[in-house]
Amino acid sequence: MPLLRITALNSHTQLLVWKITETFEALFSSVALKDVSLARLDGMKSESHQKGFLGVRRLLMEAGYTDFDLYYDEFGKPHLKDGRHISISHSNDFSVIVLSEENIGADLEILKEKTLKLAPRFMDISHLHHLSEEDRLRKATVVWGIKESVFKIKNEVGISFKDHIFEDDFNLEDRQCGVSLQFNNTTERFDIVFDFIEDYVFVCAFEKK
Structure with missing residues (x-):
């Protein structure tokens, strides 16, 4: 199942949810990753973690972004190049991202x-x-x-x-x-x-x- 739902948490904050039912190969072939993300993916020992990581990238695409728009600061916090706030989480069969004009944590x-x-x-x-x-x-x-x-x-x-x-x-x-x-x-x-x-x-x- 691809995109499960998009929910407005308030007037300028959006939650996107992906339920992961695809194989790793199907998810991997559906996204474009920059070199640092490929290296990070390759270093993950758990396929569940890998699929959660890829699910987040699919959600970025649903929101009009790609992996190339996302970067992490020295503390590991994700940011978007256009300045919009983003928070990311994934667990087992689900990946979520929250996009907002406010500083958020999800x-x-x-x-x-x-x-x-x-x-x-x-x-x-x-x-x-x-x-x-x-x-x-x-x-x-x-x-x-x-x-x-x-x-x-x-x-x-x-x-x-x-x-x-x-x-x-x-x-x-x-x-x-x-x-x-x-x-x-x-x-x-x-x-x-x-x-x-x-x-x-x-x-x-x-x-x-």
């Missing part, structure tokens, strides 16, 4: 029990009280995605998910919440939107103005 996570087991290491577990086991897993995965998304925006050495990024409590049906980053004697706020795509959680963070 994350895609598959629902897995390990995330819930690790929850005390990265979140306030009181936010999981009084929920069913299924919803505890879903909420813990959203919180992990929130922290990943904020980190993708800030990308500063020393930021701890547990000690510096604090999500406001929220209900799963809200599909949005707020979060604070308290780091280096400064507090910054971010707006969060999230959604569920089959057995995956999608999260996007926006810098609060």
Whole structure:
């Protein structure tokens, strides 16, 4: 299945989702890659990771870009040559990109029990009280995605998910919440939107103005 959906997250932010059902060969033959991307692809040990990487390049094409329009800074953050903001994520059978006029961070996570087991290491577990086991897993995965998304925006050495990024409590049906980053004697706020795509959680963070 090629492009699964395009969703407007707000008036100037777009989410594109690719469900990967193609073979590696089919994906590879459908995109043009610059030399540095070919080398990066060749260095990936997992075919799933390779296909996620190629899925992102197919999404770029859907948005009117190519791999040649994308570059990474010294911290590994992706950028587009035209200055539009981009965030990238892929997990198992899905690749996503978010394009925006705002600085954004996006994350895609598959629902897995390990995330819930690790929850005390990265979140306030009181936010999981009084929920069913299924919803505890879903909420813990959203919180992990929130922290990943904020980190993708800030990308500063020393930021701890547990000690510096604090999500406001929220209900799963809200599909949005707020979060604070308290780091280096400064507090910054971010707006969060999230959604569920089959057995995956999608999260996007926006810098609060």
